[in-house]
Amino acid sequence: MPLDKTVSDIILALGGLGLFLYGMKLLGNGLELAAGAKLRKILEKITSNRWLGALVGIVVTAIIQSSTAVSVMVVGFVNASLMTLSQAMGVLMGSTIGTTVTSLILSFNIAQYMPVFICIGAFMVSLSKKNNTKYAGQIIAGFGILFFGMSTMSEHLKPLAGSDAFSNMITSISNPMLGILFGIVFAALIQSSSAAVGILQALGAAGALLLPQSVYIIYGIHIGACFTAVISSIGATKDAKRTSLAYVLFTVFGTALFTIITLLTPFTSWIEQLTDNVSLQISLVHIISTIVATLVLLPCVNWITKLTCLIIRGKKEDEEKEPCRLKFVDERILKTPPIAVNQITKEIERMGKLANKSYQLSMEALLQRDDKIVPKVSENEEVIDYLNHSITSYLVQINGLPLEDHDLLKVGSYYHVVSDLERIGDHAENICEIASRIIKNDDTFSEKAIEEIQDLTKLVESVIVDSLDLFFGHSNDPLLLEKISNNEQEIDDKTEMYKDHHIERLSKGECNATIGTLFMELLTNLERIADHSTNIAFAVSPRYA
Numbered sequence: 001m002p003l004d005k006t007v008s009d010i011i012l013a014l015g016g017l018g019l020f021l022y023g024m025k026l027l028g029n030g031l032e033l034a035a036g037a038k039l040r041k042i043l044e045k046i047t048s049n050r051w052l053g054a055l056v057g058i059v060v061t062a063i064i065q066s067s068t069a070v071s072v073m074v075v076g077f078v079n080a081s082l083m084t085l086s087q088a089m090g091v092l093m094g095s096t097i098g099t100t101v102t103s104l105i106l107s108f109n110i111a112q113y114m115p116v117f118i119c120i121g122a123f124m125v126s127l128s129k130k131n132n133t134k135y136a137g138q139i140i141a142g143f144g145i146l147f148f149g150m151s152t153m154s155e156h157l158k159p160l161a162g163s164d165a166f167s168n169m170i171t172s173i174s175n176p177m178l179g180i181l182f183g184i185v186f187a188a189l190i191q192s193s194s195a196a197v198g199i200l201q202a203l204g205a206a207g208a209l210l211l212p213q214s215v216y217i218i219y220g221i222h223i224g225a226c227f228t229a230v231i232s233s234i235g236a237t238k239d240a241k242r243t244s245l246a247y248v249l250f251t252v253f254g255t256a257l258f259t260i261i262t263l264l265t266p267f268t269s270w271i272e273q274l275t276d277n278v279s280l281q282i283s284l285v286h287i288i289s290t291i292v293a294t295l296v297l298l299p300c301v302n303w304i305t306k307l308t309c310l311i312i313r314g315k316k317e318d319e320e321k322e323p324c325r326l327k328f329v330d331e332r333i334l335k336t337p338p339i340a341v342n343q344i345t346k347e348i349e350r351m352g353k354l355a356n357k358s359y360q361l362s363m364e365a366l367l368q369r370d371d372k373i374v375p376k377v378s379e380n381e382e383v384i385d386y387l388n389h390s391i392t393s394y395l396v397q398i399n400g401l402p403l404e405d406h407d408l409l410k411v412g413s414y415y416h417v418v419s420d421l422e423r424i425g426d427h428a429e430n431i432c433e434i435a436s437r438i439i440k441n442d443d444t445f446s447e448k449a450i451e452e453i454q455d456l457t458k459l460v461e462s463v464i465v466d467s468l469d470l471f472f473g474h475s476n477d478p479l480l481l482e483k484i485s486n487n488e489q490e491i492d493d494k495t496e497m498y499k500d501h502h503i504e505r506l507s508k509g510e511c512n513a514t515i516g517t518l519f520m521e522l523l524t525n526l527e528r529i530a531d532h533s534t535n536i537a538f539a540v541s542p543r544y545a
Contacts, residue, residue: 013156017199019149024102024195026142029402030135050090050301054294057094067099067193071229071247073339076330079233079240085308088243089301092229093250093294096222100287102194106150106201107280114151117144131405150198154205176216176259183220193225197286204278211281212268218285219255219262226251236330242308249304254293324386329394337401341410344394345472348414348421351387352468352536354380355421358428359464359529363457366435366522367450374432384425391418413539417471420532424464427525427532434518434525443515446505452498453519456491456526463487463530467537481537488534495527 061070077083124137187196203209226248233244271281328346358380365373399411466484469475505511
């Protein structure tokens with residue numbers, strides 16, 4: 001064989017490999033972005049039922065075509081205390097089945113139609129101004145590039161079938177231990193079991209690899225696919241580390257099970273009798289081994305969980321002892337933009353509850369003359385300030401990610417909402433300072449002033465609660481925004497009226513100048529809290545997502 005022909009084949013095969021990997025990445029990212037809302041809804045259905053968790057894992061992985069992405073996402077969820085270890089195990093087991101869809105699709109010979117897909121997808125990405133249309137184009141183009149790359153790779157790998165050096169290497173890999181080790185390293189390097197199996201299918205289609213030489217590599221690929229999840233658990237909580245370890249144990253047990261089955265039964269011969277298509281044979285082994293391993297090991301989730309707890313010892317961290325931390329957002333979750341938006345929403349909602357609680361406590365301290373409540377508001381304010389800075393930092397990162405159009409609207413509104421919530425916390429702290437000064441000086445408001453304060457307190461609390469309910473989608477009342485607007489206007493009107501009443505009381509000598517100044521400061525703080533709450537209500541509402 002001429003040297004120039006060999007070099008040309010190697011270059012074209014590498015080019016095909018590059019297109020294949022890029023197409024798979026493009027397809028997976030497009031599916032992930034386009035299915036963002038569906039991903040959120042599916043993941044919210046996770047319960048303690050391990051079979052339902054496995055079904056969720058299958059569906060989510062089938063949607064985004066990446067068990068690696070799902071495993072990293074799940075480790076992030078456990079780290080953020082959104083999912084228990086048992087729930088995570090079910091999802092991870094299911095994800096190994098969901099990822100086999102790619103290999104099944106790749107086993108069909110439809111590469112001749114792929115240039116059309118690439119063209120259509122490229123036009124959609126280039127010409128459309130809507131993100132959702134661009135993501136659809138990305139899926140179509142990625143699908144086309146994936147198949148085109150595989151076809152190019154297979155075509156120029158055919159000369160390998162007649163190469164003595166390659167044949168000797170393949171013969172050595174036929175050894176079970178070497179084949180599994182090769183598969184582990186192979187999948188860990190490219191960080192995708194789907195891509196690794198796809199490359200094996202390309203070699204099979206080129207006639208350079210047969211099923212008996214591939215089967216142990218496939219089993220090793222299952223283990224190698226855990227590498228990214230293990231890396232993502234570094235620096236995470238103990239439960240997150242246990243999750244990645246449990247994933248490794250599951251794949252190791254599954255690999256051991258099918259290695260024994262392959263050695264003791266004519267398993268590969270049975271598969272070869274079903275079809276002459278080597279790519280399909282490889283896909284069938286991939287599918288059958290993952291499904292059977294999941295069905296066998298899913299009932300043993302509790303045993304695997306206990307084993308991980310024995311290996312990684314220690315009690316679960318008590319997050320309540322560390323309030324200044326993000327509970328729902330994690331760096332790992334940023335790898336899945338639609339989920340990241342959903343989780344930052346929960347974090348902002350948590351901030352909203354803290355701001356409302358601070359307001360309630362501050363008014364309780366003022367009206368009940370209880371100085372012991374003031375430190376609680378200070379503690380809340382510390383957490384609110386921390387959340388303000390941390391959430392804003394994450395919003396900047398999320399805003400730089402590829403997002404669906406409605407998620408972009410959310411993130412844009414969140415900057416203002418976080419700022420408004422932080423200001424509510426500040427005004428609550430101001431009210432506590434007023435309460436402390438009144439208690440320290442043993443002053444008191446007149447009975448009429450107290451009635452006016454109580455009246456405004458109820459109105460302001462109503463605006464806060466209604467605004468948060470509206471923004472976070474807890475209420476479907478179409479008239480709620482109008483109610484908030486009316487209440488806010490009533491607060492403005494009453495604030496002016498009560499200031500006039502206060503001046504009248506001062507002129508009549510019914511209250512002194514010191515307590516009068518504090519009364520005016522209080523009215524201003526209450527009015528500002530209502531203003532910031534109303535701003536939240538008028539921000540873009542996530543319930544339309």
